[in-house]
Amino acid sequence: MTPGDSKQAVPGDGLLRPIPLVALVVLALNDHVLKTAWPGVVTGKLSDIAGLAFFPLLLQALWEQGLVIAARPWGPSRRALAVATLATLLVFALAKTWGPANELVRDAAGGLSWPFRAAWACLQGVALPRAGRPMLVRDPTDLLTLPALLLAWWSRRV
Amino acid sequence: MKHSTRRHVAAAVTVVASLVSLASLDSNPTETYTSAALEGPPIVLTDAAPSAKRTLRAAVASTDARAIGLSVSGTVAWSGAAAGQAADAGQGFGDGAFCAAKLGPLGATAEQAGTLPGRIGEPFRWDMTLSCEPQLGICSRDFELDVVLLRAPPGAEVTITWTAVASVVLDVTTPAPASVTVTLLP
Numbered sequence: 001m002t003p004g005d006s007k008q009a010v011p012g013d014g015l016l017r018p019i020p021l022v023a024l025v026v027l028a029l030n031d032h033v034l035k036t037a038w039p040g041v042v043t044g045k046l047s048d049i050a051g052l053a054f055f056p057l058l059l060q061a062l063w064e065q066g067l068v069i070a071a072r073p074w075g076p077s078r079r080a081l082a083v084a085t086l087a088t089l090l091v092f093a094l095a096k097t098w099g100p101a102n103e104l105v106r107d108a109a110g111g112l113s114w115p116f117r118a119a120w121a122c123l124q125g126v127a128l129p130r131a132g133r134p135m136l137v138r139d140p141t142d143l144l145t146l147p148a149l150l151l152a153w154w155s156r157r158v
Numbered sequence: 159m160k161h162s163t164r165r166h167v168a169a170a171v172t173v174v175a176s177l178v179s180l181a182s183l184d185s186n187p188t189e190t191y192t193s194a195a196l197e198g199p200p201i202v203l204t205d206a207a208p209s210a211k212r213t214l215r216a217a218v219a220s221t222d223a224r225a226i227g228l229s230v231s232g233t234v235a236w237s238g239a240a241a242g243q244a245a246d247a248g249q250g251f252g253d254g255a256f257c258a259a260k261l262g263p264l265g266a267t268a269e270q271a272g273t274l275p276g277r278i279g280e281p282f283r284w285d286m287t288l289s290c291e292p293q294l295g296i297c298s299r300d301f302e303l304d305v306v307l308l309r310a311p312p313g314a315e316v317t318i319t320w321t322a323v324a325s326v327v328l329d330v331t332t333p334a335p336a337s338v339t340v341t342l343l344p
Contacts (some may be wrong), residue, residue: 008161008164010161010164010165010168011165011168011169012168012169012171012172013164013168015168015171015172015175016164016167016168016171020175021171024171024174024175024178027178027179027182028178028181028182031181031182032181035187036187039187039189044329047182051179051182054175055179058172058175058176058179061168061171061172061175062172062176065169065172106183109180109183112180113180113181113183116177116180134183135183135224135329136183137221137222137329138221139221139222
């Protein structure tokens with residue numbers, strides 16, 4: 001990080017670089033349009049690649065925003081990004097290969113997404129959804145997409 | 159971009175990225191695959207034996223199964239002296255008797271099972287779908303077909319001819335399964 005970067009830095013600005021922004025758009029587009037239009041291995045893996053390219057930066061951004069909300073000192077940290085990348089790697093790899101980890105991630109995702117699904121149901125005036133668990137496919141071949149994590153690191157240079 | 163604006167944009171992008179990440183889970187499209195039909199031996203019900211149970215297993219070798227279902231269809235017919243008497247009296251086969259079937263997960267409570275009538279002389283179809291939790295790449299669910307003769311003329315013999323087809327809902331972003339099967343358990 002250069003002194004100029006430090007002067008301009010804001011919490012979560014790791015997500016404002018081209019790679020995570022493109023990855024975010026690709027993930028949303030692929031999940032909600034491309035997978036339905038062209039279901040298959042390519043679209044199946046594309047979401048994993050896009051997700052891995054920005055998820056560590058999202059974790060880092062949430063950490064930085066959390067520090068600001070807690071009125072704690074913060075600064076762009078390579079260590080935070082390293083921890084976020086390692087955590088993403090471990091959780092992704094275990095969820096794709098090990099049943100109990102897959103179940104745990106599904107439980108966590110179901111719990112985290114329920115408030116949003118409930119809010120959406122309220123807006124539509126329909127009954128509140130049950131606290132379900134999303135389906136997370138255990139496919140070890142998804143581990144081939146793990147090098148996409150390097151994009152999160154490379155994005156700091158682009 | 160001004161520093162304060164950049165700060166707000168970064169916060170907004172963080173929120174959007176969080177929502178997109180959550181929405182990304184479970185976004186894979188699905189497709190339903192069906193098994194070859196299993197023609198079961200006819201079920202015969204009489205006054206002396208007015209009910210029968212059959213256990214069926216629907217199975218698929220896949221880590222991607224989301225739901226597995228069973229469809230039982232066929233016809234209900236009756237015979238015996240009572241049938242002849244009914245025919246002489248000008249009654250249709252559907253007039254004098256009917257049976258009900260409960261198709262549900264083995265050992266389940268009534269709330270989880272579906273009960274549907276089958277009128278004699280008419281084709282019937284009973285369906286049940288259950289979510290599937292693949293374990294070690296194999297997803298199988300046992301269904302119980304519980305058929306009860308509700309009303310029939312004395313001496314009638316009711317014969318249910320039936321066929322079962324299993325179906326499985328799979329994630330289509332991974333290869334299709336080798337096969338979906340349905341078997342009749344002893």
